[in-house]
Amino acid sequence: MAFIEIKNLSHIYHRGTEQELCALDNVNLTVEEGEFVAVLGANGSGKSTLARHINGLLLPDKGQCLVAGLNTTNAEELWQIRQQVGMVFQNPDNQLIAGLVEDDVAFGPENLGMKPAEIRRRVSRALAAVGMEDFRQFAPHLLSGGQKQRVAIAGALAMNTKCLILDEATAMLDPEGRQEVMAAVQRLHEEKGLTVICITHFMDEAAQADNVFVMQAGHIVQTGTPQQVFAKAEPLRKLGLAVPLAVELTWKLRQHGLNLPQDILTEDDLVTALEAAYVH
C-alpha cells in the first residue's frame, strides 16, 4: 500500500451558503513512502486544501485520506497521522512559538510526555539534520527567514515525522534562504528517505521532484515526472503556471535549430549540454 492514498476526496467550503466553493472535487492520488512530489497550480486551485487533508487539519466531505493505512476521519488515528506528517507553512514568523530555538523544537516531543533525556537527544538530532545546531540557544526572532523555516522543519523531525509537507515554505524567503531550505529538504529526502510533498510556485523547485501533480479548480489535471510535465509549456501557461528557465531556453534554442537533448530540466543540465554542443 502507498504511504498516502487519497480516494475520491472532495472538500466543500461554506457548504449551503452563497459562498459555497468546491475546493477539491473527487481527487485521487497516491504518494509512495520516500517519494518527493511537487504540487503545482494557480492560486485557488486547491493545493493547500489538499495539503491540509494529508495531516488531518481538514477532513473530507466525501472520499477518504489514508496515511500509512490510517484514516484521517478516525479520531484516534488522527494523532498518529499528525506525528507522521509535519507541515511547514509560508510565513516563517507564524510558526515558531518559543523563546529559544531548542525549546521550539522540543515543543512537540514535550507534549508527547517524553523523558527529558530523549527530548534532548531528539532536539540535537533534528537541529543537526537541518544544519542549525549552532543556533540552539538563539531567540527565533534573531534568525533569517531561511533559518526560521529550517527550525520549523526541525520541529517536525523531532516528532520522527515520516513525511514533510512544504506549503509554499520558500515563498517569502530571499534567494539564499530559498536555496538553504531546499538543500536541507533534498538532503533529508536523499539521506533519511523522508517523504516530501512540496507545494510551490517556483518551477525550479518542482524540477527537483520525482513526480509532479498539477492542479486546476480542485482537480488534478496532470501527473508525471518533471520531464513529462514541463515538456509542454503551453498547457502549463494556460493554467497560470510556467516552466523552469532552463526548459524554456532549451525549447527556444531547439526551435532555432540548435541540437540539444530534450530532457533538460535544470540549469546544470543546460550548462552541461551547451558545453558539449560548443565542443562539437
Place this chain on the structure above:
Amino acid sequence: MSIEVKNVTYIYMPKTPFERVALADVSLTIPEGSFTAIAGHTGSGKSTLVQHLNGLLTPTSGAVLVDGVNIGDKSKTGRQQAQTARQQVGMVFQYAEHQLFEESIAADIAFGPANQELSAEEIDQRVREAMGIVGLDYDTYHDRSPFSLSGGQMRRAAIAGVLAMRPKYLVLDEPAAGLDPSGREELLQQIKRLHKEQNMTIVMVSHSMEDIAKLADNVIIMAQGKVAAQGTPREVFAQDNLLRQAGLRPPQIAVMMQRLSAAGLPVNAHVLTPEEGLQSLLEVFHVK
C-alpha cells in the same frame, strides 16, 4: 523632486538587551520618475527603510525629505506641511490582501479617500479611476465582496485602495510574493504601466533579481543596515562579489551565462534578461 533619506539611523528597542541597529547612517535618494528596486537579505534593513519613507517609523536620528519637506517635522509651523508630504507616499505592504475588510470592493477602495473627507462624487471618481488602473472592471467588480476574488485580484484591489489616495510615490513591499507565475506577471506588468503611463515613481522591495532586472532602472542593495550598492541593474548585478556578500545572487540567466563564459564559451556574461541570454547564445552557436 525626490525622496531623500539623510543620515538615517534606526534602532529597535533602544536601551534594552534587545537593542538592534536596523539602519546605520543611511543616505540615499529616490529620484522622482524612477523605478527603484530595493533588495537585500532578510534582516538587511530594507523593510525598516521603506517604513521610513512615509513616516510609519521615525528615524532615531537623521531625516527623510519628500520633495524637500522633512516628513518628521513636528513643529507648529511645519506639521501640516509634513503631513501633506507623507500623503504623497503610498505604501502597499506584503500580503496587502490581508488588509481588505469592507463588504464591497468599492467600499474598501473608498476607505482612504473617505477618511480625507472628500465629497461623495470625488470619492466615487477616485474609486473608478483606481480600479481602472489596476485592471478591475468597475461594473463587474465594484459591488462584489473582496473575499470572492482570486489571490492576484485581491492584491490588485488592495493596491487600488492605496492608488485612490493619488500618491506621487508608490512603495510596494514584495508585491508579487506568493502569487502564481501568471498572477505575478500580470501584477508586475500593471506596476510597470503605472510607472510608464501614470508617471508614478515606484519603489519596490523584491527578492526576485529576475523581476528587478526586468523592471527597475535604479537598484539599491541593502546589507547589514547600510546601502551596499546603488546603480542601474546592469551596474549593480555586475558586482558579483558584492552581491554574494549581501546574500544575493544575480538573476538566474546571468549566473548561467557566467558559468558558460567561465567554461570557455564566448557568450555575453553580462546579460540581465532571458531574452538577452537567448540572443547571445544564438550568436555564439551561429543559429538564427
